[in-house]
Amino acid sequence: MHGNDRLIADLVAVLGEAHVLSDPGLTVGYETDWTGAFTGRAAAVVRPASTGEVAAVLRVCAAHEVPVVPQGGNTGLVGGSVPAGVAVGAVLLSLRRLTSIDPVDAAAGLVSAGAGATLADVQAHARAAGHGIGVDFAARDSATLGGIAATNAGGERVLRHGMTRGQVAGLEAVLADGAVVRRLSGLPKDNVGYDLPSLLVGSEGTLGIITRVQLRLVAPPAARTTALVAMADVAAAVEFVAVLRATVGSLDAVELVFGDGIDLVCAHQGLPAPFPRWAGRMSAARTPHLLLECAGRDDPTDELAAAVEKAAGVSDVAVATTAVDRDRLWTYREGHTAAVNAAGVPVKLDVAVPLARIAAFVDDLRELVRVAAPAARLHLWGHLAEANLHVNVTGLDRDDTLGRAGLAEMILTRAAADGGSIGAEHGVGRAKMAWMGLSRSPAELAALAAVKHALDPVGLLNPGVLIQPYGIGARCR
Ligand code: FAD
Numbered sequence: 523m524h525g526n527d528r529l530i531a532d533l534v535a536v537l538g539e540a541h542v543l544s545d546p547g548l549t550v551g552y553e554t555d556w557t558g559a560f561t562g563r564a565a566a567v568v569r570p571a572s573t574g575e576v577a578a579v580l581r582v583c584a585a586h587e588v589p590v591v592p593q594g595g596n597t598g599l600v601g602g603s604v605p606a607g608v609a610v611g612a613v614l615l616s617l618r619r620l621t622s623i624d625p626v627d628a629a630a631g632l633v634s635a636g637a638g639a640t641l642a643d644v645q646a647h648a649r650a651a652g653h654g655i656g657v658d659f660a661a662r663d664s665a666t667l668g669g670i671a672a673t674n675a676g677g678e679r680v681l682r683h684g685m686t687r688g689q690v691a692g693l694e695a696v697l698a699d700g701a702v703v704r705r706l707s708g709l710p711k712d713n714v715g716y717d718l719p720s721l722l723v724g725s726e727g728t729l730g731i732i733t734r735v736q737l738r739l740v741a742p743p744a745a746r747t748t749a750l751v752a753m754a755d756v757a758a759a760v761e762f763v764a765v766l767r768a769t770v771g772s773l774d775a776v777e778l779v780f781g782d783g784i785d786l787v788c789a790h791q792g793l794p795a796p797f798p799r800w801a802g803r804m805s806a807a808r809t810p811h812l813l814l815e816c817a818g819r820d821d822p823t824d825e826l827a828a829a830v831e832k833a834a835g836v837s838d839v840a841v842a843t844t845a846v847d848r849d850r851l852w853t854y855r856e857g858h859t860a861a862v863n864a865a866g867v868p869v870k871l872d873v874a875v876p877l878a879r880i881a882a883f884v885d886d887l888r889e890l891v892r893v894a895a896p897a898a899r900l901h902l903w904g905h906l907a908e909a910n911l912h913v914n915v916t917g918l919d920r921d922d923t924l925g926r927a928g929l930a931e932m933i934l935t936r937a938a939a940d941g942g943s944i945g946a947e948h949g950v951g952r953a954k955m956a957w958m959g960l961s962r963s964p965a966e967l968a969a970l971a972a973v974k975h976a977l978d979p980v981g982l983l984n985p986g987v988l989i990q991p992y993g994i995g996a997r998c999r
Pocket residue numbers: 556591592593594595596597598599601602603604617637658659660661664665666667668669670671672673674675676677678726727728730731732733859860947948951984987
């Protein structure tokens with residue numbers, strides 16, 4: 523039997539034929555990332571349905587010296603969830619069948635679910651029991667709890683609830699040697715050694731396969747008000763953030779979009795302009811807009827309106843209090859990623875720079891991209907309260923590897939020069955590996971590599987992500 527046939531036969535012995543896919547017609551749907559920038563063939567796609575099956579798959583792959591790429595909803599934006607680059611020929615381990623959700627534990631304020639449960643399903647489950655989840659973002663219908671934990675996802679509620687790590691109370695994972703680690707006691711006080719759940723959160727599939735996640739429940743607000751506010755410039759928007767933080771206790775989200783981004787979403791989805799007086803014309807392309815949301819036990823509309831009235835540099839305002847109107851305003855914000863993807867495979871970057879420097883950073887970025895790639899189009903938006911800017915550039919050929927890398931390096935170097943981060947919330951994946959040294963010192967990089975080598979000595983898990991490949995991962999293809 524050929525080596526690959528033996529691998530498939532051993533995987534089938536563990537999972538059954540129906541859950542080991544090797545026909546290219548069946549695997550193709552798993553092999554390209556959401557942006558279309560990363561793609562490669564897998565030796566097989568496997569679909570275990572339990573923690574025991576995940577452990578058995580890892581043992582088979584280690585025995586055959588074939589690396590493993592874990593995948594949840596495949597909505598990741600840094601190429602970490604597909605067998606591209608050095609991971610071509612890896613086994614793609616889909617966690618999507620681990621979907622069970624436990625009843626909420628209202629007294630402890632916790633809910634646990636399988637790694638393959640989608641964020642939307644867990645949110646709906648919590649909501650039905652009168653609770654909320656502190657993590658939310660546009661990919662909620664596909665992104666899984668395992669992927670969200672593995673990337674330490676951010677999103678639109680970080681201002682109030684923090685990143686995913688702050689919402690994870692515990693988890694279960696399978697390590698590279700098939701050992702299962704489980705911290706699901708739900709005890710908020712449990713200082714016994716290193717905190718493995720914290721370490722696995724944000725590890726992007728390189729330290730273990732997350733099979734179950736325990737999230738904290740948050741109190742769902744009785745009332746929400748959303749506003750889209752056009753500001754004079756980014757500096758005015760930043761000043762307004764300071765005022766909002768100090769005076770609006772119910773503040774829940776502060777998101778940033780620009781006029782040209784709103785126009786792109788309107789064109790992509792066939793939506794009307796957000797402000798009636800814009801009807802029939804385009805917006806001012808560089809006008810920044812804040813999407814603000816307040817949430818609380820009492821109606822926060824007056825509190826938000828009072829702050830907006832006093833703000834300097836406001837030109838247009840749309841306020842929404844009903845769910846339908848609020849969703850409509852959120853679409854102008856959440857529609858950006860899909861609208862940009864429809865315009866071409868973007869160079870996708872996700873930086874943070876200190877808020878005090880963000881206005882100058884935006885100006886410099888526009889000029890840098892204009893000079894370096896005159897035919898390209900720059901799309902900017904983000905989570906302003908966290909100084910997190912999504913920088914997408916379209917108009918470069920998907921296969922222009924050098925041009926794309928050069929542009930990325932220029933932008934990331936500029937962010938790092940401001941003391942910024944080259945990977946604010948999407949992680950590093952395969953896309954940002956080359957530039958980790960801009961945000962982490964040699965000593966930090968060595969410590970990260972030491973952790974990886976200790977937990978995955980043979981280099982089985984997600985080679986080419988975060989850490990230079992070695993062992994099995996370096997011998998792939
Ligand atoms: P995948 O894409 O499948 O995987 C992501 C990474 O995690 C990969 O490295 C993969 O190997 C690893 N992984 C997946 N599952 C497991 C597991 N069970 N165990 C170990 N490793 C695993 N991200 C944000 O942070 N904030 C946002 O606001 C945001 N908005 C988005 C909006 C859109 C429209 C889209 C398409 C994406 C957005 N993202 C955002 C990115 C993405 O949704 C998140 O990174 C999400 O957490 C990925 O979840 P997933 O299940 O799709 O993971």
